[in-house]
Amino acid sequence: MQVLLIGCGRMGSAMARGWRGSEPVLVFDPMVDAVPEGTERVETPGTVAGGAELAVVLAVKPQVFGSLGEALRPLADRGALFLSIMAGIALAGLGAALGGSGRIVRAMPNTPAAIGRGITAAVAGADVADADRAAVDRLLAPTGELVWIDDEGQIDAVTAVSGSGPAYFFRFAEALAAAGAAEGLPPALAMRLARATFTGAAALADADAAPLADLRRQVTSPGGTTAAGLAEMDAIDDLARAVVAAAAARSRALAG
Numbered sequence: 001m002q003v004l005l006i007g008c009g010r011m012g013s014a015m016a017r018g019w020r021g022s023e024p025v026l027v028f029d030p031m032v033d034a035v036p037e038g039t040e041r042v043e044t045p046g047t048v049a050g051g052a053e054l055a056v057v058l059a060v061k062p063q064v065f066g067s068l069g070e071a072l073r074p075l076a077d078r079g080a081l082f083l084s085i086m087a088g089i090a091l092a093g094l095g096a097a098l099g100g101s102g103r104i105v106r107a108m109p110n111t112p113a114a115i116g117r118g119i120t121a122a123v124a125g126a127d128v129a130d131a132d133r134a135a136v137d138r139l140l141a142p143t144g145e146l147v148w149i150d151d152e153g154q155i156d157a158v159t160a161v162s163g164s165g166p167a168y169f170f171r172f173a174e175a176l177a178a179a180g181a182a183e184g185l186p187p188a189l190a191m192r193l194a195r196a197t198f199t200g201a202a203a204l205a206d207a208d209a210a211p212l213a214d215l216r217r218q219v220t221s222p223g224g225t226t227a228a229g230l231a232e233m234d235a236i237d238d239l240a241r242a243v244v245a246a247a248a249a250r251s252r253a254l255a256g
């Protein structure tokens with residue numbers, strides 16, 4: 001399948017790197033100086049030849065999409081498959097902007113996609129055939145795991161948990177480093193310890209299928225230091241609830 005990538009920023013270029021050599025890839029992004037090696041730049045997306053065998057991947061910011069719908073409509077009219085990774089733009093809104101097309105998959109990846117370690121949830125529009133799902137499986141395979149969901153209503157929560165999620169873990173590691181510095185460590189050492197602990201814990205969770213609670217208990221000696229630290233973390237459940245609720249609300253608000 002030929003791919004036309006609309007928007008070649010962080011997520012678009014990560015996907016394009018994964019496709020190198022396996023799919024012919026055209027890129028429309030007037031703002032970038034160079035397109036990824038092995039891809040070809042196009043100046044006007046609507047004039048790209050190709051009908052049902054073209055997959056158009058929408059990877060611009062949601063706020064930008066409104067100005068692009070008109071230019072992409074000829075591609076929808078010719079039967080292209082659309083794959084959107086934009087936060088907060090629902091299948092109905094995408095379909096309306098594309099002249100009523102239902103051959104659209106709405107997906108929510110995350111930044112570990114750049115190293116093939118992402119997780120994406122995807123929901124299919126009304127006119128998406130099994131072969132289209134297989135094409136999307138193929139397109140997203142280089143980015144990591146893919147899970148299909150049936151209920152588009154879940155996408156806001158997916159966005160809030162896994163789409164935005166990497167930032168929460170980075171933010172916590174930053175806070176851990178700052179706390180180590182406050183406890184007297186040189187800041188660079190505190191950051192080195194926090195970062196290696198964060199990536200090491202993630203690698204351990206990846207290598208060991210045990211429940212996270214078990215991995216946590218393995219660190220926690222009765223009456224020891226970890227127990228003392230964890231006793232201060234009771235607020236984390238309410239905090240996580242507030243974080244995810246705020247991100248999901250923003251996802252719903254972007255949908256308008």
Ligand SMILES: NC(=O)C1=CN([C@@H]2O[C@H](COP(=O)(O)OP(=O)(O)OC[C@H]3O[C@@H](n4cnc5c(N)ncnc54)[C@H](O)[C@@H]3O)[C@@H](O)[C@H]2O)C=CC1
Pocket residue numbers: 006007008009010011012028029030031032059060061062064067068085086087108109110111163164
């Ligand atoms: N960054 C993330 O963690 C995730 C982002 N997303 C979604 O992916 C989409 C892209 O996000 P990022 O890659 O982070 O943003 P980005 O800002 O890195 O990339 C957007 C790209 O769109 C280009 N662009 C702007 N106007 C354009 C136009 N009129 N026509 C063509 N290209 C245009 C920009 O030059 C830029 O290269 C967003 O809709 C976001 O909601 C989804 C999951 C995770």
Ligand SMILES: O=C(O)[C@@H]1CCC=N1
Pocket residue numbers: 087159163164
């Ligand atoms: O912050 C955002 O809106 C995008 C969607 C998920 C991650 N980044």
